[in-house]
Amino acid sequence: xxxxTQSPTHLIKTRGQQVTLRCSPKSxxxxxxxxxxxxxxxxxxxxxxxxxxxxxxxxxxxxxxGHQFPNYSSELNVNALLLGDSALYxxxxxxxxxxxxxxxxxxxxxxxxxx
Amino acid sequence: AQSVTQLGSHVSVSEGALVLLRCNYSSSVPPYLFxxxxxxxxxxxxxxxxxxxxxxxxxxxxxxxxxxxxxxxFHLTKPSAHxxxxxxxxxxxRPNTGNQFYFGTGTSLTVIP
Numbered sequence: 001x002x003x004x005t006q007s008p009t010h011l012i013k014t015r016g017q018q019v020t021l022r023c024s025p026k027s028x029x030x031x032x033x034x035x036x037x038x039x040x041x042x043x044x045x046x047x048x049x050x051x052x053x054x055x056x057x058x059x060x061x062x063x064x065x066g067h068q069f070p071n072y073s074s075e076l077n078v079n080a081l082l083l084g085d086s087a088l089y090x091x092x093x094x095x096x097x098x099x100x101x102x103x104x105x106x107x108x109x110x111x112x113x114x115x
Numbered sequence: 116a117q118s119v120t121q122l123g124s125h126v127s128v129s130e131g132a133l134v135l136l137r138c139n140y141s142s143s144v145p146p147y148l149f150x151x152x153x154x155x156x157x158x159x160x161x162x163x164x165x166x167x168x169x170x171x172x173x174x175x176x177x178x179x180x181x182x183x184x185x186x187x188x189f190h191l192t193k194p195s196a197h198x199x200x201x202x203x204x205x206x207x208x209r210p211n212t213g214n215q216f217y218f219g220t221g222t223s224l225t226v227i228p
Contacts, residue, residue: 004158033216042119042205042218043159056214090158097214101147101166104216106158 002027004107006091012113013081021076021110025093032074033104034066035090043090049074050097078112086114117142119208121219129227134178134193136222138206141187146208148189149216150180153203162204165189176200201226 005024013019025032031050035043045058049068068074072093078085088111092104122137140146147166151159163174170182176199180191189206206219 031214033214035216035218040221042207042220043216045215045217048214050214058215092159092216101164101211103149103161103164105161106151108156108158 004029004091004093004105006089006107006110008110009108010111010113012115014115015081015083017081018077018079019081019112021078021089021091021112022073023076023091023093023107024073025091026105029093029095029105030072031094031097032068032072033092033094034074034076035092036060036085037088037090037109039087046076055097081114083114086112088112117146117208117210117217119206119217119219121204121206121222123222124220125223125225127225127227128196130198131195134191134196134200134224136191136204136206136224138180138189138191138219139187140189140206140208140217142208142210144211145182145184146210148180148182149207149209150174150178150189150191151205151207151218153205153221155202159205162191196224196226198226198228200224 033048034046037043047057052068063079088109090109091107118141120139149164150162165182
């Protein structure tokens with residue numbers, strides 16, 4: 001039973017560039033959430049996708065966008081990268097549009113470094 | 116908005132000693148509560164969750180947590196620490212409406228042999 005998989009594991013970009021991160025949810029899950037985890041901090045919610053739509057969004061600028069595909073996989077896109085975007089980006093999956101009592105299952109993340 | 120406070124960013128215990136990691140949340144309505152563990156260069160692994168029912172929740176690896184509504188707390192405990200418990204621990208809450216998880220800033224647990 002495959003868990004949440006993310007790619008790539010590491011990425012180095014320069015300021016102003018654009019990046020796309022990918023996530024495949026745990027088998028049987030249909031909801032994907034994205035988090036940013038800065039060094040020494042807890043994960044911060046970016047947004048959640050369900051039924052190919054963004055259902056809820058955290059306090060992140062429009063430079064952060066996403067997409068969910070019919071197979072439930074998801075992409076996170078970040079435009080005009082800033083040094084402060086350097087972080088571990090975590091994808092989490094769950095079932096049923098994020099039923100409140102369901103836990104989220106996390107991937108190992110993509111480490112993004114901005115030079 | 117919800118907030119989650121984890122008292123003590125670093126906790127050190129001796130092997131075999133009691134582990135106590137503290138978590139308090141701010142909410143007038145009890146949310147759903149979770150503890151996750153993160154090992155270096157890995158994602159978060161669910162330890163346990165509280166949704167409804169019994170306030171003492173047992174999780175994996177011998178961890179348990181007790182939901183105390185009057186204290187708005189959900190502290191994590193383990194009777195006897197093992198070297199393999201050394202990791203970062205995160206408390207998370209989710210309001211019973213909405214889809215967003217709110218995480219604390221984490222507690223780094225060191226186990227001394």
